[in-house]
Amino acid sequence: MADVVLEINDLHVSVDDVEIIQGLNLTINKGEIHAIMGRNGSGKSTLANVLMGHPDYQVTSGSIVYQGKSLLEMEVYERARSGIFLSFQYPSVIPGVQVGTFLRKSVNSIKGEHAPSAREFRKLLSKKMAMLDMDKSFLSRYVNDGFSGGEKKRLEILQLLLLEPSLIILDETDSGLDIDALKVVSEGINSVLEDSACLVITHYQRLLDYVKPNYVHAMIAGGFVKSGGPDLAHKLEANGYDWLEPQSEVKT
């Protein structure tokens, strides 16, 4: 039997009484990469935020089971500590908090008693930063303060590498990255994928050339209208989403 990491059943989500996600189903097994593609506003980030537990989003019905436990009862930090990681589309600025301090504290919070010693941590950090082509000077800057789009995404992926989660959600990680940066970041992502499950949200195919999905889901208006293999991503890139709209189905 496959090793199920995440199971979403008939999920309905509202923001301010407007239903954004309308009956979504998804199962991700260990070792699998699922890509979600969709136009702006289709509800991709909403799904990511709900998985992480953002308070603005109300789950009105359905269930989310993560590693056999109901996710909906867990606090945001408990989800993080149990191995869920979200790479944000728009990471927050935390003025005055140095990246180095933030990373150290986050690793300590999430790994608890398994956290590395200060020395081990420094070694690990240098290694991962080298992998992502990041300069040491990053560490003394304030979290996302004055960062370019690309720098923000690198910091997200650096956290991914340090925290070693078992469910990885990447929300538009490719946006703001040029092609060289995209390669570097993708290599970083691939280095931690083996033992985890991954949900990649993007609206470009190009990231998927490097982080290769097993399944691709097309999202429209808060639901998956089509799922398939890697080919679907190419098709969506080439033809857009119109052909998947319910009314266009009627026409053909």
Next chain:
Amino acid sequence: MTQDDVIGDYKYGFHDSENATIRFDKGLSEQVVRDISALKDEPEWMTEIRLKAYKHFIERPMPDWGNTGMLKSIDFEAVTYFLRSSEGTERDWDDVPEEIKRTFDRLGIPEAEQKWLGGVTAQYESEAVYHSIREDLTSQGVLFFDMDSGLKEHPEIVKKYFGSVVPYSDNKFSALNTAVWSGGSFIYVPKGVHVTMPVQAYFRINAKNMGQFERTLIIADEGSSIHYVEGCTAPNYSTESLHSAVVELIALPGAKIRYSTVQNWSANVYNLVTKRGIAHEDAVIEWVDGNIGSKLTMKYPAVILKGEGAHAEVISVAYAGKGQHQDAGAKVHHLASNTTSNILSKSISKYGGRSSYRGLLKVSPKAKNCRSKVVCDALLLDEDSQSDTYPTMEIGNASSDLEHEASVSKVSDDQLFYLMSRGHAEDEAMAMIVNGFFEPFTRELPMEYAVELNRLLELEMEGSIG
């Protein structure tokens, strides 16, 4: 020591038994003023100043600004104006009465002294119980005494400068302090001497209804520099104590004085302090002023830029929690041309606490080409809390350049969510944001103080979110 009186999370709220060798009856009178002076065997000129100041204190009305309600509730007759708890000021911690020594151990003072300080004075109630200075400083001619000893050993210097920066008639509380002052620090740094390790004063109130009125005078002679650090705590009692200090700094041409404070009085202390410095030509005065504790603080560290090219820096933070009002700020008076100043004030209010920024920036008509920048940022952590800003600017000429920025912000849900998604519980996330907000202040403190301040703020945030 007992833990009984510890209220909430204030970890310095413990107290010792009250062993006094001399304790005055509560209340203030001319006789009390005379008795303090007589007890200290002071020169007559000092007794005279005290008496004049006392008279002024009696006649002077309470300020009609600030937190007038809280000011009105101060009962000057319920205060103990002098309490001696130890026979003398010791040079060896082992000679300090056991219980008092334990208190300072608990506050980490002897440890800090060994690690990173050039000198320490530890005041307990009205007087210093311990005082020391590193020999290399003494041999360079640095004078560092508790104020009572300073007056005894160097009356001519004290006479010259005492009240020259803050006259007793400055305000009601400077009058009170001048009348009944006891303890504090006296420092003279000779020409060209750089005191590289900070010197520290620690002020501890232990008794109930105590009044502490230390007086500090720091003179940095030409081209010298010194960093002075002070900390303060008190037990948490249900009745109020009064702390009313006066600090005078004199930075002679080319000298630099940095004065750092982390004020963490318990929530029953009125903290009404006058701090002011005069900066001569090319001198620098920096106030780094943190206000975390007390019931009411009214304190506006000031710099008078008297010589050309002088610079003032005032960096302050205030945390106002339940029942607290931090009325803090800065005053800079540009008296000479080509003088510069920077004021950065940051405040956080929570649980209905109130923080006010009160600033005065003055440029004299004949002080040309002055530059000043004032930045005030307030962070409100809940809906019940309050922050207000009272900036006053009096600019006497057109060649000077002044900038003022003010902001009030709240912690956003997205910031909290982001931090929580990295494994931090809500109070930890809040503490991180708060520490970050104060960072421009904390980074100016000696590392040990910065760590302590961050820990204090973490305690304030703990279990506070429901």
